[in-house]
Amino acid sequence: MPEEDKHEMTSSKTPLGWRIKVSEEKMRRRLKSLSTRYSFIKTTQAKVLYQIFRSNLQKVHRAI
Structure with missing residues (x-):
């Protein structure tokens, strides 16, 4: 487990909430890259x- 994860778990934030936040960021980045890739198409x-x-x-x- 990375040092960052341990620190986040001990902080006031819940690890689950933090993980959801991170996954949202990842999804946003993926969507951005996909949208730029497919915008031309x-x-x-x-x-x-x-x-x-x-x-x-x-x-x-x-016909009419």
Whole structure:
């Protein structure tokens, strides 16, 4: 067990609460890295989907 963990356990904070806090931070960092990684893919996907949506709308208008 690292020295930091021992210190946190002896402090007024509960170890469980501290662990939850740490896991939240880790999750936030992971989400940030994922979002930056996938933001480019998302934007390109959105553009493609928008083009498909528009072409479908035009087809529907022609059918009517």
